[in-house]
Amino acid sequence: xxxxxxxxxxxxxxxxxxxxxxxxxxxxxxxxxxxxxxxxxxxxxxxxxxxxxxxxxxxxxxxxxxxxxxxxxxxxxxxxxxxxxxxxxxxxxxxxxxxxxxxxxxxxxxxxxxxxxxxxxxxxxxxxxxxxxxxxxxxxxxxxxxxxxxxxxxxxxxxxxxxxxxxxxxxxxxxxxxxxxxxxxxxxxxxxxxxxxxxxxxxxxxxxxxxxxxxxxxxxxxxxxxxxxxxxxxxxxxxxxxxxxxxxxxxxxxxxxxxxxxxxxxxxxxxxxxxxxxxxxxxxxxxxxxxxxxxxxxxxxxxxxx
Amino acid sequence: xxxxxxxxxxxxxxxxxxxxxxxxxxxxxxxxxxxxxxxxxxxxxxxxxxxxxxxxxxxxxxxxxxxxxxxxxxxxxxxxxxxxxxxxxxxxxxxxxxxxxxxxxxxxxxxxxxxxxxxxxxxxxxxxxxxxxxxxxxxxxxxxxxxxxxxxxxxxxxxxxxxxxxxxxxxxxxxxxxxxxxxxxxxxxxxxxxxxxxxxxxxxxxxxxxxxxxxxxxxxxxxxxxxxxxxxxxxxxxxxxxxxxxxxxxxxxxxxxxxxxxxxxxxxxxxxxxxxxxxxxxxxxxxxxxxxxxxxxxxxxxxxxx
Numbered sequence: 001x002x003x004x005x006x007x008x009x010x011x012x013x014x015x016x017x018x019x020x021x022x023x024x025x026x027x028x029x030x031x032x033x034x035x036x037x038x039x040x041x042x043x044x045x046x047x048x049x050x051x052x053x054x055x056x057x058x059x060x061x062x063x064x065x066x067x068x069x070x071x072x073x074x075x076x077x078x079x080x081x082x083x084x085x086x087x088x089x090x091x092x093x094x095x096x097x098x099x100x101x102x103x104x105x106x107x108x109x110x111x112x113x114x115x116x117x118x119x120x121x122x123x124x125x126x127x128x129x130x131x132x133x134x135x136x137x138x139x140x141x142x143x144x145x146x147x148x149x150x151x152x153x154x155x156x157x158x159x160x161x162x163x164x165x166x167x168x169x170x171x172x173x174x175x176x177x178x179x180x181x182x183x184x185x186x187x188x189x190x191x192x193x194x195x196x197x198x199x200x201x202x203x204x205x206x207x208x209x210x211x212x213x214x215x216x217x218x219x220x221x222x223x224x225x226x227x228x229x230x231x232x233x234x235x236x237x238x239x240x241x242x243x244x245x246x247x248x249x250x251x252x253x254x255x256x257x258x259x260x261x262x263x264x265x266x267x268x269x270x271x272x273x274x275x276x277x278x279x280x281x282x283x284x285x286x287x288x289x290x291x292x293x294x295x296x297x298x299x300x301x302x303x304x305x306x
Numbered sequence: 307x308x309x310x311x312x313x314x315x316x317x318x319x320x321x322x323x324x325x326x327x328x329x330x331x332x333x334x335x336x337x338x339x340x341x342x343x344x345x346x347x348x349x350x351x352x353x354x355x356x357x358x359x360x361x362x363x364x365x366x367x368x369x370x371x372x373x374x375x376x377x378x379x380x381x382x383x384x385x386x387x388x389x390x391x392x393x394x395x396x397x398x399x400x401x402x403x404x405x406x407x408x409x410x411x412x413x414x415x416x417x418x419x420x421x422x423x424x425x426x427x428x429x430x431x432x433x434x435x436x437x438x439x440x441x442x443x444x445x446x447x448x449x450x451x452x453x454x455x456x457x458x459x460x461x462x463x464x465x466x467x468x469x470x471x472x473x474x475x476x477x478x479x480x481x482x483x484x485x486x487x488x489x490x491x492x493x494x495x496x497x498x499x500x501x502x503x504x505x506x507x508x509x510x511x512x513x514x515x516x517x518x519x520x521x522x523x524x525x526x527x528x529x530x531x532x533x534x535x536x537x538x539x540x541x542x543x544x545x546x547x548x549x550x551x552x553x554x555x556x557x558x559x560x561x562x563x564x565x566x567x568x569x570x571x572x573x574x575x576x577x578x579x580x581x582x583x584x585x586x587x588x589x590x591x592x593x594x595x596x597x598x599x600x601x602x603x604x605x606x607x608x609x610x611x612x
Binding site for chain 2: 002182183184185186187188190211212213214215217218220221222225248252255258259261262263264291292293295296
């Protein structure tokens, strides 16, 4: 029989990663209610919003209002994404206790996504992280395209290791390794995480899988067997740059939680309450879930998400 | 690093399990074309149709014509489902070389599905199997509800073992262990298959998972780690008694194959050709795929399945 961790930390990205990709502007009150529903489900970490430029992404211009409006659960952290010093200053002003910065393992994607080289992105983050740490704020780092790049295809595991190490070196406490385009399989999970774990403790790594080709939960299984205990997911499967309506992006929190519950792996999270949070926000957005668990849940209850 | 089999036999159930659940009657020529497309994809086993009573299931009344119409690939087996002696006689007349019989691990499901007790179903199959073996025809057995029953809930692994052993005892060569309602997780895969494998060689077992809650590929991973080398799946994800339109039933062959290809596990099957077969039959049915891989494939190609 395989060995699995006794406990997994689910890092919920729906409110940030899910809503930043929506074209429509979701009212602040709906965002707050969505985060509050996720908090009441017992999620230990909810990435609540992003302090990006309001000009660049008007959908998230209300970030300070979201942070002021949500009920802060005693057992929940509310990290926010910050792209640069200006965002970091705004996050400090908003009283944020944890932030995340975002780079990638392939040059073409980094160029297209944040218009820098990987090296420049790391240089830019040095002052962001310094400012965070000076304010007692923990920093998470994201490494995108760790399993493949939409422009370059194959990404070599040593490239993932290099940028992960660089993030840790500038003071990031945890690095989330992302399969941005959902191409990874358990074999690649073993080669990428296997390499990282030779020199980095499992507790400083998180796995961020996309379910674009249906492999996300199998990848989670492989990552857990390697000792990874923090898994990113998005309620309802929202966000994660899916190819198109109907296609899946982020691994759905419900699918992840259903599997972990069935394996008696502790999370502290209530599956039905996550489902209700997803149904709420999907109703606001007028969307159907990509989560298979949630599709079955909705059908069984005779409900409609949107 | 985990150990996986070098080679997996994919047992394709789309033409039988997929089409028997369709309300509309698919023209025989379309069924034949669908099977031929699957054959050209290199699938080693394609469950082509079912010799059920034409009165009971008029959709499959053309079973002999399907078997006469398809191009028999040199490297492909074409098993058919037979429910009873009468079906077996018709299958022999049609020149079938391999059949499958169907029972379950829970009494309530067996009663509801085939209106017998489990014991009666096994008694009925004795003459079916004897007739098959007398004609040199191999028999596969299905054990449904092995991971949970829609009426009884939890199904104890010893019940699965008992019916599996009984099928082997009457002369069945391979038993497919089915998660009919898609509730299983890797922990249950380990307990059910773990028990079976104490007394039954892995080569006589197959795993049949449903993706209703998104866990099918993770379950495949767990089954492969236990040494199972035959996996059932359905092209496009067709069939498998999904709860409702949009909800997933059978594990999709494309999702399975994408994962196996990524893990360098040999199957001899061409993923793009399976996708084209699915797109063909989904077009005939006017349906969207539940396969996540196929959704991404269709979107990327700018196509429409239906």
